[in-house]
Amino acid sequence: MSDLPNRVTINEDGPREGIQIEKAQIPTADKIALIDALSQTGLAEIQTVSFVSPKKVPQWNDAEAVVAGLTLRPGVRYTGLYLNARGLDRAMATGRLSIEGGISLSASAAFLARNMDMTPERQRETRREMIAMFKAANVPITKGSVNAAFGCNFQGDIPLDLLLTTLEDVFALADEAGVTLETIGLSDTMGWATPGQVTRTIGAIRDRYPDHALSLHLHDTRGMAVANAQAGLAMGVADFDTSVGGLGGCPFAAHKGAAGNLCTEDFVFLCEEAGIRTGIDLDALIEASELAERIVGHPLPGSVRKGGSLNAIRAALAA
Amino acid sequence: MSDLPNRVTINEDGPREGIQIEKAQIPTADKIALIDALSQTGLAEIQTVSFVSPKKVPQWNDAEAVVAGLTLRPGVRYTGLYLNARGLDRAMATGRLSIEGGISLSASAAFLARNMDMTPERQRETRREMIAMFKAANVPITKGSVNAAFGCNFQGDIPLDLLLTTLEDVFALADEAGVTLETIGLSDTMGWATPGQVTRTIGAIRDRYPDHALSLHLHDTRGMAVANAQAGLAMGVADFDTSVGGLGGCPFAAHKGAAGNLCTEDFVFLCEEAGIRTGIDLDALIEASELAERIVGHPLPGSVRKGGSLNAIRAALAA
Numbered sequence: 256m257s258d259l260p261n262r263v264t265i266n267e268d269g270p271r272e273g274i275q276i277e278k279a280q281i282p283t284a285d286k287i288a289l290i291d292a293l294s295q296t297g298l299a300e301i302q303t304v305s306f307v308s309p310k311k312v313p314q315w316n317d318a319e320a321v322v323a324g325l326t327l328r329p330g331v332r333y334t335g336l337y338l339n340a341r342g343l344d345r346a347m348a349t350g351r352l353s354i355e356g357g358i359s360l361s362a363s364a365a366f367l368a369r370n371m372d373m374t375p376e377r378q379r380e381t382r383r384e385m386i387a388m389f390k391a392a393n394v395p396i397t398k399g400s401v402n403a404a405f406g407c408n409f410q411g412d413i414p415l416d417l418l419l420t421t422l423e424d425v426f427a428l429a430d431e432a433g434v435t436l437e438t439i440g441l442s443d444t445m446g447w448a449t450p451g452q453v454t455r456t457i458g459a460i461r462d463r464y465p466d467h468a469l470s471l472h473l474h475d476t477r478g479m480a481v482a483n484a485q486a487g488l489a490m491g492v493a494d495f496d497t498s499v500g501g502l503g504g505c506p507f508a509a510h511k512g513a514a515g516n517l518c519t520e521d522f523v524f525l526c527e528e529a530g531i532r533t534g535i536d537l538d539a540l541i542e543a544s545e546l547a548e549r550i551v552g553h554p555l556p557g558s559v560r561k562g563g564s565l566n567a568i569r570a571a572l573a574a
Numbered sequence: 575m576s577d578l579p580n581r582v583t584i585n586e587d588g589p590r591e592g593i594q595i596e597k598a599q600i601p602t603a604d605k606i607a608l609i610d611a612l613s614q615t616g617l618a619e620i621q622t623v624s625f626v627s628p629k630k631v632p633q634w635n636d637a638e639a640v641v642a643g644l645t646l647r648p649g650v651r652y653t654g655l656y657l658n659a660r661g662l663d664r665a666m667a668t669g670r671l672s673i674e675g676g677i678s679l680s681a682s683a684a685f686l687a688r689n690m691d692m693t694p695e696r697q698r699e700t701r702r703e704m705i706a707m708f709k710a711a712n713v714p715i716t717k718g719s720v721n722a723a724f725g726c727n728f729q730g731d732i733p734l735d736l737l738l739t740t741l742e743d744v745f746a747l748a749d750e751a752g753v754t755l756e757t758i759g760l761s762d763t764m765g766w767a768t769p770g771q772v773t774r775t776i777g778a779i780r781d782r783y784p785d786h787a788l789s790l791h792l793h794d795t796r797g798m799a800v801a802n803a804q805a806g807l808a809m810g811v812a813d814f815d816t817s818v819g820g821l822g823g824c825p826f827a828a829h830k831g832a833a834g835n836l837c838t839e840d841f842v843f844l845c846e847e848a849g850i851r852t853g854i855d856l857d858a859l860i861e862a863s864e865l866a867e868r869i870v871g872h873p874l875p876g877s878v879r880k881g882g883s884l885n886a887i888r889a890a891l892a893a
Contacts, residue, residue, distance in 0.1 A: 451847075477881040478878060479800060485801045525768060529769075561833065
């Protein structure tokens with residue numbers, strides 16, 4: 256009835272992606288404290304900071320200082336985000352991050368036009384430039400991704416055929432550069448996915464790419480993230496991006512429309528209760544989520560932080 | 575791969591169950607306005623008020639006034655909660671509510687002992703008294719339910735065997751009273767259920783009771799409600815209790831531990847996007863949820879209210 260994996264890999268995106276949308280400047284020391292707390296929960300991969308232009312994203316004008324201040328923990332991969340050669344140079348110059356490349360395309364031409372003033376052809380051109388940049392720096396490229404893979408606020412539904420065509424474009428870019436992709440990433444950038452759609456989409460991709468690993472990046476815009484993750488797990492997906500406390504989202508009307516990723520601790524709870532190993536200490540993760548909430552200074556989404564883990568109750572009852 | 579129903583019946587519990595936990599007294603007119611707004615969304619059943627002792631639950635000291643003030647809409651079943659003969663008399667005296675009986679038992683002896691100072695045997699005795707009361711008043715009894723069906727904060731995990739034994743006790747009470755139950759209700763009272771557990775549990779119950787309808791009452795304590803509902807839908811369950819805006823829950827730390835039911839609009843979104851008819855106008859429901867949030871005066875959980883319906887975006891794009 257399902258093909259649940261025995262264990263999953265979780266890439267914690269909360270520090271980079273979640274903090275970026277906060278309007279108030281988060282102190283450098285708080286960013287470091289959150290990442291250090293997360294590194295002690297058993298998480299194997301944490302996306303820490305963004306090396307974008309400080310003019311565009313003032314929240315990350317301290318990216319280098321944050322990375323320099325981390326207490327690096329063996330066994331944890333610390334990554335950063337870079338969208339151009341300048342960002343990649345900055346990330347590599349820290350000497351403290353895992354540097355990896357990828358190829359991603361948006362399935363939505365309307366999203367490209369609206370948010371990046373870019374045609375699909377121009378997007379492919381920028382990707383060729385990034386691939387060349389990665390190759391010049393000896394950075395491995397292993398993941399090919401499609402963004403807005405399930406729907407788009409500016410274009411509407413993304414039919415499966417359009418998603419598959421976009422994925423073919425990703426593989427074509429890899430082929431022309433002599434790159435072998437190992438993982439296919441699907442991002443529900445604007446929270447359009449529903450469980451049945453996830454099941455059908457992954458089935459179609461597995462048919463065409465049976466030897467590639469799959470990775471999901473799910474936003475909780477309409478409350479479907481956990482159900483979509485469960486649909487992915489049932490199809491054997493074992494690689495997920497998540498965000499502690501659902502960072503990036505906020506129940507306040509003032510943040511209307513903001514919605515975080517799949518909440519890390521809710522997803523860990525889902526997995527561990529199903530016998531899927533995450534390697535993560537859920538109660539330590541809940542403490543890190545409480546720290547994240549104190550740092551951003553407003554309620555975060557995510558439920559297990561408030562409801563508590565069942566293992567804590569089981570242990571108390573057994574004592 | 576799944577046995578999705580073509581349409582589902584939704585019993586809106588938000589007014590009664592959700593408002594009950596609010597500390598601030600909600601004005602009678604606001605309660606009426608919320609129920610009237612909900613009655614215009616296409617909802618077929620609304621649990622309006624509670625006829626418990628006003629000393630125990632001051633929030634419902636205006637139950638009669640609320641019911642008297644409703645603009646009853648044809649096609650909508652308005653119900654109330656009553657736990658003893660006095661409450662039933664009050665509900666019947668309004669002359670405006672659908673009166674129905676049921677038999678429910680808790681699967682958790684520890685919950686009974688802790689919260690009601692009652693043994694399982696004493697609980698069965700009180701149920702016999704209620705059944706006699708319903709029969710004396712010619713109130714139909716069609717639903718048999720198990721509460722704390724999936725786990726309990728005071729007892730821990732509820733093994734499937736214990737759930738099934740409790741359900742047998744429910745049927746035994748019905749049998750000895752000559753009552754024929756049509757529907758089996760399972761309540762995840764304290765938010766312990768996970769999707770795999772829902773699938774296994776419903777499979778086991780369907781094996782034993784193939785001719786009974788199933789109904790789920792899911793709490794979102796640990797963020798699993800939508801995923802659990804999806805698991806229920808995939809097993810063909812077509813009857814759900816929900817709560818507009820996730821009323822009953824709150825993201826504030828001050829309400830720590832409080833967690834509402836499955837959010838009505840998130841569930842309607844889940845169903846409609848999967849082609850399962852609900853009969854409900856999602857955008858009207860979102861407006862009712864916004865009203866609920868204004869009335870309680872604090873952020874409510876639930877995501878579709880913030881993220882918006884996809885049909886609204888589709889319509890705007892098509893225009």
